[in-house]
Amino acid sequence: MVIKHVAGNGVRILLERIPYVRSVSLGIWVGTGSRYENTANNGISHFIEHMLFKGTKTRTAKQIAEAFDRIGGQVNAFTSKECTCYYAKVMDRDASYALNILADMFFHSRFDVADMDKEKKVIGEEIKMYEDTPDDLVHDLLSSASFAHHPLGYPILGTKRTLADFKPDDLRKHMHTHYTPDNIVVSVAGNISEDFIAEIDALFAQYTVPEGAERQPAPSFSPGKIARKKETEQAHICFGFEGVSSNNEEIIPLIVMNNALGGGMSSRLFQQVREERGLAYSIFSFHTAFKDSGLLTVYGGTAADKVGELGKTMIETIHTMVDEGLTDEELQSSKAQIKGSMIFGLESTNSRMSRNAKNELILGHDRSVDEMIRRIDAVTPEEVQKAAERIFNTPYSCSVVSPTGRLPEAI
Template sequence: MVTTYTCQNGLRIVSEHIPHFRSVSVGVFVNTGSRDERPEENGITHFIEHLLFKGTKTRSAKDIAREFDRIGGDLNAYTSKEYTCYYAKVLDHHASLAVDVLADMFFNSVMEPEEIDKERLVVKEEISMTEDMADDDVHEQLWRVMYPDNAIGAPILGTVKTLDGFGRDQIFDYMERHYTPSNTVVSVAGHIDQELLRQIERLFGTFERSNPGKPHVLPIFVPGKSIKQKETEQAHLCLGYPGLSLKDDRLFALAVMNTIVGGSMSSRLFQEIREDRGLAYSVYSYHSAYSDHGTLAIYGGTAPHQVGEVEQLIRGSLQRMTDGDISEAEVEDSREQLKGNLVLGMESTGARMSRNGKYELLHGKHQTVDDIIGLIDAVKRDDVLELMKLTTQAPALSIIRSQ
């Protein structure tokens, strides 16, 4: 059972007690991501995520790493376009230590200038690594094309130019504006007890920062095109279409549609382009849903002289499905696959913690697994065909290929 408690400062604690597990996962979710950044701040959310591991008033960066290594635990973090998460997974009798370290990082990181400069070099290497991996870079280029005038189209990592502009005062100012109690959820799942929940409330439930924030500017999808030349053996192609927001009731129908289009090994695109024609090793589709919009993207990697053919095959397959070439059996198989992925994916404390934290942060409510299974079962073929019309719009296009 998932329980949510709101502290006196507005911070929410969401917990799920799973008595037969021997592990505990805890995550601190902050409702800020790259889309909250001003143009000159692009990448600062991700940079702060790195810096919170670089030492506190009582622990050095090495101390933080050693504490988790010696207990066989996992400590990590990630930044998305809409939120940031710091999380840990440990054996149940080390849960108190995990909460203490996360709170120390969250409240007491010192951000020494020399550590900021060192981590700036690390993130620059991360940016270079992404740019070197054309199958990653093509997605970044797609987002720039789709949303050229909105922060959601900018890279989560930022750029070398913006990274060089981040100073200690700017970092603390950003945290003061966004790392607020009302913006924060602490999620914990596993073999937990009331004392652990009281500890979380003691550490996180009294700090005060007040910032009303400002609503996101709704992204306007642009069906543009980007072709980037670089040294690469393959050509990489991405097509992007408008999708659905997290709050759209049709989201589960879109999940079924995506599974049929390119979300599995038995999908139309995988079977036609890879299995039947041998034109690509990797071809797939995915949907990204956010608070106020969504994006459907399709990727294919192929030989440079075949990129035009692969693009036309993708468009042709989408058109046939839009025209009605989707069977009841495909819809049924996709529903079953989604249900299987959902249930099997929940068999860890980390997955439960993550799901609960994101639901509380982004929805403010929770659905049981049975609720979600019911919504998936309710998807009909006509619902899928109606959503296929999304792909009849002019797409955004990103291509990376050799000169």
């Protein structure tokens, strides 16, 4: 059972006790990411994430790293389109120790100019690494094509130009606007007692800031197309279709449908593209849900001279599935795979900590595993067909990274 406590200032604290493990995972989740940026400060959320590890008023960056190594723990962070998370996994006896270090990083980071200059170089290398990974780059380009003129289309890492301009006050101002108590969830899962909530409350209930930034209107999906020239061995292609938001009732049938399309080795895309035609080694589809929109992505990589054939086959496979519908065997298999993946993913404290935080931060409430399983089991062929028709009988976006830098004529 997930216990929820709301601190006096609005910070939400979640705790799930798992007495049969010996670890504790804890994360500080902030409801901000690259979608809450603009063209001038794109990448600032990710930059702040990096800077919180560069030293506080009482600890250097090295001392923060050594503190977790000393107890055999793990500490890390990530930034996405809609959230930023700072998390640690430690042995149960070290939970309080880890919490205090994370809180120190969260509240007392220095944002030293010299450290910022070094970290700009580090992130600059991260951007280069990303640019050198075409199967990652093609997904970034798809976001740009699908959400033109909206921050959801911005790269999470930002750009070298925006990165160069960041100053300490820019970071503090952004945190003041977005790291507000009502926008923070502290999630804990593992062998920990309910008393730990009081420790979190003591650290996080003491600060207040004015109301945060207004949330943006929902983005409009744009069926744009982008091609990038890159000297690669393969051509990489993505198609994007307008999906649904996290709270949309259609999301469960859509997930079932998508899994049958490109979620596993028995999926339509894998069988048709890889097994039948040998066009690609990597071929899959997935749905990304945001608070107010979504994107269903279909990806494949192939030889440069085969990208047109691959793209055509991907679209044909999608249309065939829409015209024929799923067989009962496909429907039941897809449901079983999704339930299995969900259950397997909950066998670690970190997965549970993350799941609970996302439910609270994005949905605003807990969604139990049993509830999810019941909803998956209840999905009907008619719901899946309705979702497929709504998603795929509309214009799509497309991105390509290839040696020619051109979109295939058939696309």
